[in-house]
Amino acid sequence: QVQLVESGGGLVQAGGSLRLSCAASGRTFSSYAMGWFRQAPGKEREFVAAITRNGGDTYYAAPVKGRFTISRDNAKNTVYLQMNSLKPEDTAVYYCAANPYYSSRYYYEDDKYDYWGQGTQVTVSS
Numbered sequence: 001q002v003q004l005v006e007s008g009g010g011l012v013q014a015g016g017s018l019r020l021s022c023a024a025s026g027r028t029f030s031s032y033a034m035g036w037f038r039q040a041p042g043k044e045r046e047f048v049a050a051i052t053r054n055g056g057d058t059y060y061a062a063p064v065k066g067r068f069t070i071s072r073d074n075a076k077n078t079v080y081l082q083m084n085s086l087k088p089e090d091t092a093v094y095y096c097a098a099n100p101y102y103s104s105r106y107y108y109e110d111d112k113y114d115y116w117g118q119g120t121q122v123t124v125s126s
Helices: none
Strands: 003-007 010-013 016-026 032-039 047-053 056-062 068-073 078-083 092-097 121-125
Touching: 003 092, 010 047, 016 032, 016 092, 016 121, 032 068, 032 078, 047 078, 056 068, 078 092
Parallel strands: 010 121
Antiparallel strands: 003 016, 016 078, 032 047, 032 092, 047 056, 068 078, 092 121
């Protein structure tokens, strides 16, 4: 079992930056691909980014590509989401999640993730 705890959210002005962290418990962190999702009020949860087990490959949703960077440190059992050039439409609760699949085609679907964090609020003011 993997427990995930996000941190780093907050209030930032448009154009600013935030770095989210997701700390995982257990010794199996490197056995999972990791993803970030977000959910804005009144909207469905959506894929943001994912990273493979060794960090060699990353995947991004179109609205964040070029602005967000996902990374991981397996020695620290932590995955990060660096968010730059933030926009008001990035406002949401951000969740990290652990994915047991090896194929990247499963990284975009939230029902393919086994474990989820509690979420951290990101608010971008205009």
